[in-house]
Amino acid sequence: MANIDVSLKEMLTIDGAIGAAVADYGSGMALGTLGGSKDLDLQVAAAANTEVVKAKLRAMDALKLSDAIEDILITLSTQYHIIRPLAGRGGKGLFLYLALDRNRANLAMARHQLRAIEDKLEI
Template structure:
């Protein structure tokens, strides 16, 4: 099992990573962040992506979908943003957020690595 600091460091080793966070989507607060830039404020991203997760969960509920979210991908012109709800013990209500430079990232590998990090994370 890995702690939050170790998991954030592992997320930042993914090719193309520019910012990583562990976010509580109940409050919209980032519990931990690493990376970011003047153009990527991870606290603002955490709060904004909380609304994305909540909206998707409401929509799934309205549709009667009895499934779980594996990840949510937002594709921008120059970046990928991956939101991965934590399903392990103690992770209820949390998600991993990873922003990637699209020119340097391999999306399939990034998703695979993020899943492995999520499986090891102990909050």
């Protein structure tokens, strides 16, 4: 099992990773961040993406979908942003956030690796 710091380090080893965060979508607070750049403030990204998660949960509720969000993908012209709500082991209300350089990342592999990191994360 891995803690938040170890998980963030693993997230940054994913090809194309720019920045990573573990955040609470109830409060908008980042529990931990690693990486980022002058153009990617991970504290701001974590807070802003809480609204994305909440909006999707509201939409699912309105549609009466009884499914769970596996991940939310935002595709930009130069980046991929993956939001992965945590399931199980005390992770309810938290999500992993990973920003990738689109030219260096393999999206399918990144999603696979992020799922494996989630499985090892102990909150």
